[in-house]
Amino acid sequence: MDFVISHAFYLRTGFMINITFPDGAVRQYEQGVSALDIAKSISEGLARKVLAAKVNGQVVDASRPITQDGTLQLLTWVDTDGKATMWHSSAHLMAEALEALYPGVKFGYGPSLENGGFFYDVDLDGRQISDEELRKLEAKMAELAKLNSVYVRKDVSKADAIKYFTEKNDPYKLDLLQKLEDGTITFYTQGNFTDLCRGPHIPNTGFIKAVKLTNIAGAYWLGNENNKMLTRIYGITFPSQKELDEYLTLLEEAKKRDHRKLGKELELFAFSEKVGLGLPLWLPKGAMLRERLQNFLQKAQIESGYLPVVTPHIGNKNLYITSGHYEKYGKDSFQAIHTPEEGEEFMLKPMNCPHHCEIYKTSPKSYKDLPVRFAEFGTVYRYEQHGELHGLTRVRGFTQDDAHLFCRPDQVKEEFCKVIDLVLYVFGSLGFENYTAQISLRDKEDRAKYIGSDENWELAEQAIIESAAEKGLKTVVEYGEAAFYGPKLDFMVKDALGRKWQLGTIQVDYNLPERFELEYVGADNKIHRPVMIHRAPFGSLERFIAVLIEHCAGKFPLWLTPTQVKLLPISDKYQAYTEKVAELLKKAEIRAEIDDRSEKIGKKIRDAEVAKVPYMLVLGEKEESDAKVAVRRQAKGDLGAMSVAEFVSLIQDEVTNRKPFE
Structure with a gap:
């Protein structure tokens, strides 16, 4: 069989085209030139490293002819x-x-x-x-x-x-x-x-x-x-x-940090075939961890002017037809739930945003009322095939830290800046220090692909770029990667093993306000459409916790960890003193547990270390007579004797300053 080689014999036309490089430099080349040709014209050493090229936002063979003006990024091993x-x-x-x-x-x-x-x-x-x-x-x-x-x-x-x-x-x-x-x-x-x-x-x-x-x-x-x-x-x-x-070497370390392994060892979560594949069960310690994450973000959101809302786990099928989610998730997802009498059809909620649009519509809005910020920890359900399920990172039921901001076009930049501040606060509190902001913009050559006016797109794209620059973010711009309904900014976080995760997203949406006919009365007394911004610093609690477990190897920040202190009496003789210390810690809102097993103190210490408990208090005759506690720090060893008040102060200082894991 004879095949046509698609570009090896592309004929040069003699026409010149303009190629724009990532640094903004523009150079002219003959039409039909390849990325590899361009690399060779710059340096033979560079050409030997080029694996592929990104032309106008699309990854192509390095030998592919470039036939029109456009952007070019030469891709080497350092590029994703x-x-x-x-x-x-x-x-x-x-x-x-x-x-x-x-x-x-x-x-x-x-x-x-x-x-x-x-x-x-x-x-x-x-x-x-x-x-x-x-x-x-x-x-x-x-x-x-x-x-x-x-x-x-x-x-x-x-x-x-x-x-x-x-x-x-x-x-x-x-x-x-x-x-x-x-x-x-x-x-x-x-x-x-x-x-x-x-x-x-x-x-x-x-x-x-x-x-x-x-x-x-x-x-x-x-x-x-x-x-x-x-x-x-x-x-x-x-x-x-x-x-x-x-x-x-990293792979071996990753096996030790696998969130599925640590989740079981630390008694955080479990799965049951009877409950259903991809539906995690949160055990008491995991539920406490999850609740603290929610409370942490909820407090920050309230301080930033967010309004809490709660929506049901199901919605009428017509709601998701209006939003377009039924077209995307309906056929290949959980099927409709039928009411026995009325003949209504309900769907398990795949997204929270349609519900938030309906909340927005419950009262008329003026330009003075905007922005409105609705926030919810909403559980959603999406069908994932059996082979795609993986611990907490790919599940069928998960909770999003979802917020939807409704604002005027002139408020988009300010709202983006505030959301970036919130995301960076979350990352800093949890020890994520290495991240890049990926800005996804439209392909201006393919206007038919996108909804919304050019004017609004220009405003939104410029707002995202300027917000990221003002906040000093390290950015990568991806042209043509925007969703059809708006540009977005994704935080690509590198964990302790150098793996990249997409955590935290901010996305402009011109589509849902149009579909749901959302309105506000402007200063000109005319009806206008608000801009909608989707925002989720965690993304999903399940996935975020999985990444966090592997990032910190189960050694959570003290303010977050389910058990902050393990009390280790040397023998039953010191049980009463141990319980007295435990009560004092409880009054100081310190989460402590007593290991009252009839085991040697060495084993109790080892078991507490394995359980990743940050602090251990050894209590024996000397500690009781001196009214003190012998303090040990996880992975660091003996910190010496302290009074209970001194130890409480140590814990409270570390918690107040939200120090990440060590």
């Missing part, structure tokens, strides 16, 4: 999109190695992963891959990578694509093809392997210098339990062995 491109290409390399070692293997889906690495779902016709075979597969990948095979993009018709995979007897690719619209289909080939793929990919396999296949699991084809179970092989690659070794 550069890493994602290499890991996607690595999935193709693994597929080539699999085909060489297991003739007849069928291929499903092989993407890169948000938090690093890749996987490929494959059908090995029932064959199991042992650890020894996994190492052989790694070696084959390393061998193929050294061939420096070029990743070549090809355009084919849908009919030719179907013919190709029919001849290969690959039902999974044929299934994917049937779901695609008629028209041009793209293939990528490297070495002896060809795959159905949109791309982009790295220039050649030589960029892949170190390979590690990390795990094997089962996965239903397309996540549907009625489909065949395929073998999912996970892996990760790096441009050097040193970086792989560093990653493997």
Whole structure:
């Protein structure tokens, strides 16, 4: 079969185009130039590092011709999109190695992963891959990578694509093809392997210098339990062995910090198949942790002028049809609940915002009434496929720290600044110090994609950019990444292991005010639409707590931790004195527990350390006679003897100053 190579032989026209670089510099190049050509014109050293390019906000092959004026970012290993491109290409390399070692293997889906690495779902016709075979597969990948095979993009018709995979007897690719619209289909080939793929990919396999296949699991084809179970092989690659070794060290640390493991050990949460998959049960200590987080944010919100609201867990189906959420979540989510008599249809709430719009409409608003800020810790429900569920990070029922601000266009910047202050206060109190603000703006060349006037978009985008600059945020601007209803700012937080998480979002919305016909009377005595701002510093409590557990390895800040102090009597003789101290701590609002087991003091200390309790008080004969307590700090050891009043002062100072974990 002959394929048309889509851009390798693109003819230069002689016309010049303007390319804008991230620093704002504009240079002219001949139409049809590639990002790789541009990199070479700057420096051969730079060109050797380029993995892909972002042209007008879209990640493309570095060899792809650029045919019109636009923005260009050269992507290397230091860029998130550069890493994602290499890991996607690595999935193709693994597929080539699999085909060489297991003739007849069928291929499903092989993407890169948000938090690093890749996987490929494959059908090995029932064959199991042992650890020894996994190492052989790694070696084959390393061998193929050294061939420096070029990743070549090809355009084919849908009919030719179907013919190709029919001849290969690959039902999974044929299934994917049937779901695609008629028209041009793209293939990528490297070495002896060809795959159905949109791309982009790295220039050649030589960029892949170190390979590690990390795990094997089962996965239903397309996540549907009625489909065949395929073998999912996970892996990760790096441009050097040193970086792989560093990653493997972090991986071992990540296993120790896994929130699912620590959640069980610290008695924070549990899951029950009888209750349902993806529906966490909060145990007493976890519920206390969660409640304190809520109270912490609620207090800050009230001080910032937010109004608390409460909405039901269900809503009439028509509410979500009006909001557009039914179109997005309805068919692939929990189905309607029917009333037995009236024939009404209700849905489990997928979002809080439609309810808040209805609250806004309960009374007429003047321009003097704005901004209005509604806040709710609202539980929402979304169907996640079984294979996508993961601890607290992917669940089917979760609570959002949701707030919706309704304001005039001229108030958007001020509201953004206030929300940024709130988010930074939350991060600082919880020890998140390394973060980047990702600003997502519209693609001005594709105006039809967005709702709202150009004037309002300009105001909102400028407000976001200026707010971030005034607050001194480190920012990354992503053009074309805005939602159709408005621009947004997402906080990308790096945890203690260097992993990136999206925590905290601020989003402008011109869509829902239009759909719900929200209004206020302006100073001109005319009717106007308010601007709506979605805001969630945590995002979801479940996911935020999961990230927090792994970030601090279960050693929560003292003000937040469920048990602040463990009282350890040396023997039963000192039980009465221990209870007296416990009562004094309770009166000072310090959360303390007594370990009254008949165990040696060494074991009690070790168990308290394992339970991540910040402070331990050892109580024996000397402590009772001196009316003092022997203080130990988690992971630091003996702090000496103190009076109860001195210890209370120590705790209260640390809590008042909201010191993060140590």
